[in-house]
Amino acid sequence: MKNWAGNITFNAAKIERPTRVEEIQDIVRRADKLRVVGSGHSFNTIADTDGTLITLADMPRAIRVDPTTKTITTGGGITYARILPALAESGLGLATGASLPHITIAGATATSTHGSGDANQNLSAAVSALTFVRADGEIVKLQRGDADFDGAVVNLGALGVVVDITLDTVPAYDIAQTVFTGLPVSTALAEFDAITSSAYSVSMFTRWNSTNVDQLWQKALSATYTPAQHAFGASLAAHALHPIAEFDGTTCTQQGGIAGSWGERIFHFPASATPSAGNELQSEFYVDRKNAVAAFAALYAIQQQFNHTLYVSEIRTMAADTLWMSGAYGRDTVGFHFTWKPDAAAVSTAVDIIEATLAPFEPRPHWAKVFNMAPTVVQSRYPKLAEFKQLANRFDPDGKFRNSYLTKLLF
Ligand SMILES: Cc1cc2nc3c(=O)[nH]c(=O)nc-3n(C[C@H](O)[C@H](O)[C@H](O)COP(=O)(O)OP(=O)(O)OC[C@H]3O[C@@H](n4cnc5c(N)ncnc54)[C@H](O)[C@@H]3O)c2cc1C
Structure with a gap:
């Protein structure tokens, strides 16, 4: 497999x-x-x-919407794509989404997967309850407010099998998605806060190979959307664009400022399409928002050293959360993401260069992507790591759920 x-x-x-x-x-x-x-x-x-x-692909696919609490509960193997129809029927939405809905809710939660938006937290922050099968086979349900809850949501798969998960929802909303091209890097640095707050969810895509950020994606709430030909010196795209320039933009979610359901716009790629490139590797590093511009400038200064193996990079923002192992734990965060061509050796070299460049800004790596940072360095970035390990030891005293990745990195 x-x-x-x-x-x-x-x-x-x-x-x-x-x-x-x-x-x-x-x-x-x-x-x-x-x-x-x-x-x-x-x-x-x-x-x-x-x-x-x-x-859990063969487990029952029950999806329960609670109209009173406005939550949705489903099984551990269910993807975001599968809950979209039930949310739509109930007039509900999710506050945020990753670039794709193809991933399982439990898998995304376990690694603190995120989308973008200054006020949007990681996807994991929408979890209000989850039910585990613990290492001894017993069933344990945790809900927000329980002592262990903040440690158990971003669980890295170390606490047991998540068999049920409940998410908070918001009232369904409409989004108008617009793509602009040719955002000068000088403007991106000078007006970083204005750019990331210019829409509900904002992404900057760049190949780090010129003096421009290639694409500025704005997902605006339709109620606040005003059509424009230009944004921050970038020009409205003439047709649908894919984040990876040489790929077909018509496989992405609706662009061109045409307002419509959040579920068809908050992701970059619809469930019906192959997301991103397919054959690729990815890395992502999170820095404290207060260091965003300095980190951006540092990467720009050395872009020639890593751009040859890159498809595209994405810069997104996330609001701080309280989940112990989240990439945005305790700090408003900016994520520098890299979609790499699938050359593991070249990617590893590029990742070394990026990690060295970002080191002064104390980045946290995305748990689910490629990184080379030493375990002691990763550990030092998580103030609640000791508590997380205690929790994992209580749920799984013999380390049944620990694999070589977790043992080397954290345990
Ligand atoms: C094309 C593409 C685009 C992406 N875009 C984004 C993005 O926009 N933002 C972002 O942050 N990340 C992104 N990612 C990364 C992705 O969100 C994470 O890798 C996520 O964890 C994948 O979910 P999954 O269901 O595939 O989990 P897997 O990769 O299968 O597993 C991830 C972890 O979750 C655990 N796990 C899974 N299910 C359970 C369960 N039921 N119980 C207990 N543990 C479980 C696994 O053991 C493992 O530790 C992207 C990845 C791809 C391929």
């Missing part, structure tokens, strides 16, 4: 496809080592195990 991009081969001795929670409990009780894989969209070995790999 391989990951979605086909560049990580899982080492699992056995793959289990349970169809009932009781079966999951039984598998967990019997296993010495195990891990759950979601939709396999991670770019490192975070989901891997040399024991039993569980996929």
Whole structure:
């Protein structure tokens, strides 16, 4: 079995496809080592195990909307794409979305997957409850407000199998998505805050190969949207654009300022399309928002050293949260993301250069993407790491759910 991009081969001795929670409990009780894989969209070995790999793909697909609490509850193997119709029928939405809805909610939550928007927190912050099958096979439900909750949401797969997950919703909203091209880097640096706050969700895409940021994507709430030919010196795109210049923009969600449902605009790629390039690697580093411009300028200064192996880079913002292992824990955050061509050796060299450049800004790496940072450095970036490890030890005293990635990195 391989990951979605086909560049990580899982080492699992056995793959289990349970169809009932009781079966999951039984598998967990019997296993010495195990891990759950979601939709396999991670770019490192975070989901891997040399024991039993569980996929929840054959579990029931129940989706329950609670009209009183305005929450949606579903199973651990369900993707964002699958809950979109139920949300639409109920007039509800999610505050934010990643670039794609193809990923499982539990898998995205486990790694603090995020979208963009100065006021938008990571996707994990929408989780209000989750139910685990713990290492001893017992079922434990945690909800927001419980002592362990903030440690258990971004769980890196280390606490057990998430069999149920509940998300907060917001009233459904409409978005107008517009793409501009040719944003001068000098303007991006001088007006960074104005740019990232210019719409509900903003992304800057760049190949780091000129004096411009290639594309500025604005996802505006339709109620506040005003059509414009220019934004911050960038010009309105003449046709639909893909973040990767040589790919077909018509495979992306609706652009051109045509307002419509959040669920068809908040992601860059619709569920019906292959997201991004397909055969690729990704890295992402989070810096404290207060260092965003300095970090941006530092990367710009050395762009020639890493741009040859890059498809495209994306710069996004996230509001701080309180989830212990979240990339945005305790700090408003800017993410510098890199979609790489699939040359692992060249990517590793480029990642070394980027990590060295960003080191003064104390970046946190995206848990699910390629990074080389030393474990001690990663550990130093998470003030609640000791508490997280205690929690993992309580849920899983023998480390059944720990794989080589987690053991080397954190334990
Ligand atoms: C094209 C593409 C675009 C992307 N865009 C973004 C983006 O916009 N923003 C961003 O932040 N990231 C992005 N990512 C990264 C992606 O969001 C993460 O890799 C995410 O974790 C993938 O979810 P998954 O369901 O594939 O989980 P997997 O990769 O299968 O697993 C991730 C982790 O979750 C654990 N896990 C999964 N299911 C469960 C469960 N039920 N119980 C317990 N643990 C579980 C696994 O053990 C593993 O540790 C992108 C990836 C791709 C391929």
